[in-house]
Amino acid sequence: MTTEDNVLTDTSGQDRPPSRSGGVAAVTASVAQHVRALRLARGWSLDELSGRSGVSKGMVVQIEGARTNPSVGTLCRIADAFGVSVARLLEPAAERTVRVTRAADAPQLWQGGYGGFGRLLGALNEPNFVELWEWRLSPHDRHDSYDHAPSTRELLHVLNGELTVTVDGSEYMVGPGETIDFQADKAHSYRNDGDSPVRLLMVVVMPPGDFDRRRHG
Secondary structure (H helix, E strand, O other), X not given: OOHHHHHOOOOOOOOEOOOOOOOHHHHHHHXXXXXXXXXXXXXXOHHHHHHHHOOOHHHHHHHHOOOOOOOHHHXXXXXXXXXXXXXXXXXXXXXXXXXXXXXXXXXXXEEOOOOOEEEEEEEXXXXXXXXXXXXXXXXXXXXXXXXXXXOOEEEEEEEEOOEEEEEOOEEEEEOOOOEEXXXXXXXEEEXXXXXXXXXXXXXXXXXXXXXXXXXXX
């Protein structure tokens, strides 16, 4: 396995795996069910999914067996490979026309080393793939993200504090009430260099179609 797989957390050594409270076992089971079903529906082997996503075969086996709580980075890579949103891997089996979700019930997929977190508030899975996230970064918190599928865009609106966003090596300061949008198919990161917490909302818009990382290395 890679270091990422062993640690089961995104980005820097400051990150910690998500808390196991709030129905994480149910989320893990949903991810296992959906990953296996999507893989089999496409006729992919474990090796094929591993190659397309850049996630080790051992980690894929653990995910499908509901034996691990994968990091948000791992979930993003697998979702990209299938051409679906992360929310598609988390959704319950029964679809509803109308769904109201409390923020407290939203799955927390990232937890920073200083108390920050990122949670997926909701998503649209068809006909377009759109995700809505809430992020809170405590002072010194940092989240590094892999490049997503080509043409993926992120839209961030800062509610409180000052956020430093790095996209493909260039830094941008985003203050309260300001919004930044960018192509997220390049490596990017968010960090809080200030003394106050940063709170932001993020919208992620993904293109349809699966993504094979072996062709975009």
